[in-house]
Structure formats: C-alpha cells, structure tokens
Amino acid sequence: MLVKKLFTLVFINNEDQILLGLKKRGFGVKKWNGFGGKVEPNETILEAAARELNEECCVSVRPSDLKNIAHLEFTFEGQPTLMDVRVFSTNVFEGNPKETEEMLPKWFKNTEVPFDDMWPDDRIWFPYMLQGKKFFGKFHYEGFDKILNYKIEEIDCMKTFYAGRKST
Numbered sequence: 001m002l003v004k005k006l007f008t009l010v011f012i013n014n015e016d017q018i019l020l021g022l023k024k025r026g027f028g029v030k031k032w033n034g035f036g037g038k039v040e041p042n043e044t045i046l047e048a049a050a051r052e053l054n055e056e057c058c059v060s061v062r063p064s065d066l067k068n069i070a071h072l073e074f075t076f077e078g079q080p081t082l083m084d085v086r087v088f089s090t091n092v093f094e095g096n097p098k099e100t101e102e103m104l105p106k107w108f109k110n111t112e113v114p115f116d117d118m119w120p121d122d123r124i125w126f127p128y129m130l131q132g133k134k135f136f137g138k139f140h141y142e143g144f145d146k147i148l149n150y151k152i153e154e155i156d157c158m159k160t161f162y163a164g165r166k167s168t
C-alpha cells in the first residue's frame with residue numbers, strides 16, 4: 001500500500017514570464033521547478049504554499065491570492081510513497097526574488113522554459129498551465145529520469161474534482 005505525502009508547488013507569473021527556482025539541495029537538486037515542499041501538520045495547504053515560497057525565494061503572497069490550478073501525483077517504482085502535489089499560481093506577490101540556501105530564482109519567458117533541466121513530467125503538463133487550464137496528472141517513474149506511464153486530463157473546476165474523490 002502506498003503512503004500519501006502532501007506537497008505544494010507554487011508558480012509566480014508576471015506578464016509573459018514565469019518564476020522558477022534552481023533547486024540547490026535535496027529532492028530534485030539541480031532541476032528548475034516552482035517553489036514548494038511538505039505541508040506541516042499545523043498549517044493549511046495554502047499556508048504551506050505561501051510559507052515555502054517565502055522560505056525558498058523571499059517572495060510573499062497572501063494564501064488567498066493563490067489559485068489551485070492542478071493536482072499532481074508522483075510514484076516511483078519500488079517505493080512506497082505517493083507524492084500528492086497541490087499546484088498553485090498567482091500574479092499577485094510582493095518582493096524581489098532572492099537566492100536562498102535552497103533555491104536560485106530566475107524569471108523565464110513562457111516560451112523559454114528550460115525543460116531539459118527540469119523533471120521530465122514538466123514537459124507534459126506545463127503547456128496546460130501556460131494555457132491557463134486546470135488539470136490532473138499522474139506519473140509513475142522508474143528512477144528519477146524515466147516516466148514508465150502517465151495520465152493527464154483537463155479539469156473544469158478543482159473544487160468539484162476534490163469533491164468527487166474519496167479523500168482530498
């Protein structure tokens with residue numbers, strides 16, 4: 001049986017640009033990604049999303065300004081964990097992104113996202129995000145470089161999506 005662990009992933013948009021961070025340590029090291037991490041027991045998912053963003057690149061957002069745009073699930077062959085990743089985006093933020101111990105932030109044009117240096121799944125779902133769609137994606141990996149199988153589908157409404165699942 002898989003043990004589900006809850007994570008956040010936040011993307012900041014500014015006109016035709018998206019803020020990514022180069023992970024400097026730990027899971028996903030040397031890959032560009034959004035900002036996020038584990039949800040702690042004492043906080044809501046939105047609070048965790050805002051906290052991780054601030055810890056990782058010193059940008060502040062109000063949790064209420066974060067839009068839930070996707071639900072992603074990652075599993076890894078032979079490993080007992082299912083990563084349940086709640087994805088958020090916003091263009092309402094305060095502060096200039098700054099490098100931290102965990103991340104090196106950089107703005108990229110939406111047309112110049114560095115997919116070669118990102119998780120392989122990003123190439124599949126970023127187009128949904130960049131077109132303003134909401135979506136569900138499920139990816140099963142062998143190691144960290146090869147996707148064995150995946151499913152992706154557009155969602156009309158995230159609230160309805162979660163209401164239709166046994167547990168959120």
Ligand SMILES: COc1nc(N)nc2c1ncn2[C@H]1C[C@H](O)[C@@H](COP(=O)(O)OP(=O)(O)OP(=O)(O)O)O1
Nearest residue numbers: 007008009026027035036037038074085119121122
């Ligand atoms: C496997 O594919 C993935 N693709 C993408 N784009 N993002 C992923 C993938 N798997 C995990 N993520 C995201 C989810 C989280 O935002 C981070 C991982 O969080 P992390 O392990 O860094 O969590 P922290 O709480 O910050 O951990 P530490 O404090 O222990 O560093 O990656």
